[in-house]
Amino acid sequence: MNSQRILSLFCSMYMIAFMAYMLAPLAIMAAASFNVSSIPTISPWKGFTMEWFSILFRDRILWDATLNSIIIAVGVILLAVPTGLAGALLLMQMQSKSRNLLYAILISPILTPGVIVGISTLIFWNKLGVSGGLFLSVIGQTSFIASFCMLIFMARLQRFDQSLEEAALDLGASQQQVFFKVTLPFLRPTVLTAIGISFLQSFENYNTTLFVIGAKNTMTMRIAGMVRLGLTPETNALAVIFIVLTIAAAVAFELKRRVEKRREAVLKEMKKREDAAIPLIVSDSFPDKMPDMAA
Template sequence: MWQSLWTSLLVAVCVVVVVVPVGTAAALVLTSLHARARSFAYAVMVSPLLTPGVVIGISTLILWRRLGVGGGILLIVLAQSTFIICYVMLMVMARLQRFDRTQEEAALGLGASRPMVFRRVLLPFLRPALLASAGLAVLQSVENYNTTLFVRGFETPLTVFIATKVRTGLTPAVNALALVIIVAAVVGALLYEIARRRRAAA
């Protein structure tokens, strides 16, 4: 069980490393396109969310096996990133809709370069959305089962381990793990709410 947990956490970290920059880049590209091109590109980029996880898992496995890549952590990361990128893109796009473009123009007018404007103006504004999307990506990765099942190879992530135990008979270890996850989620939510209220009161 511990090995499965560490496997899931490793996959989640790798997924975050992939989906946050790619999803952010996709959101920036979409917001800079014209209306017609944006609608078409948006439909294409969001389509993985409408695709069943089983289809994504099987198609990923078939494609990469033809290229000589077998199942394992790499394939799990690629398969999960296919649809988790969409969540990141949507969250960053929602944040970008409230961004005042005159801030960029003012920074450029004062002599800042494009990379500096991105680093000093846009990135701090997007930080809440990036952190939230990274947290959502971790949750989506850890709890994913349908896609992971087909591309896992000889690896056993936590969801596959739990599903196997459910079929063969639950043990007290699985119940204890569920309790730990619930307690951790509640404690994390309480700490976040306390920190948020302190910032609001300051």
């Protein structure tokens, strides 16, 4: 068992090293934002300052660019989430052979490098007389973010008990009622996830936007410009804000996951007791018989 212990010690050390590798660069970057030095560095440490944050908050160009990023992200959410949902609903009901082909084409934007998505969008819309700008950025980003949304919806729909819809239809609900009162409530948490993922993907995007943004600026484009020319710790101050927001989001996500896990466990326990109490009514098989009865 001694070798086992060495192995597990090695394992732990590896994990510590890996986490340090992932987090230390961010920590160094964050620390440099408080250094007086006018180039971003932590050695030599010239003293503590908040000056770079106040410069950051006065940076009009950056905040204008951020506004553009938000406009684009909202546009992407409005287009990509309903589009992804439509694609998922279409594929879920499809059974023919062409399903695989359609599926492959609809997820291909994810497997295509972002620059190529940008280039094809630029060429296509240029032909229609539209040149780069906020609109093209929305279109270009939507083409692949919709694929992500579609996958998120499909994963959720696969766990959807279709007999619920059938039951509602049999009981006389119209198709619209079924969609808005049965399917959509089931998808509600997924819609929120899709909105969140779309926003992040859009806000962070660089490779696609680079080709379709034209003369406009987004926050990510602006950061890239700041990093390439005229590097000051202002960029580090921005990084601190990003890191704090990401940590907050990650903590919120983790807490939500734990609450859900606990709720699922409670539900499972309740169901177990219920099943034990009334073993004669096999509630699970009931909906399956509904269509036969209707026929």
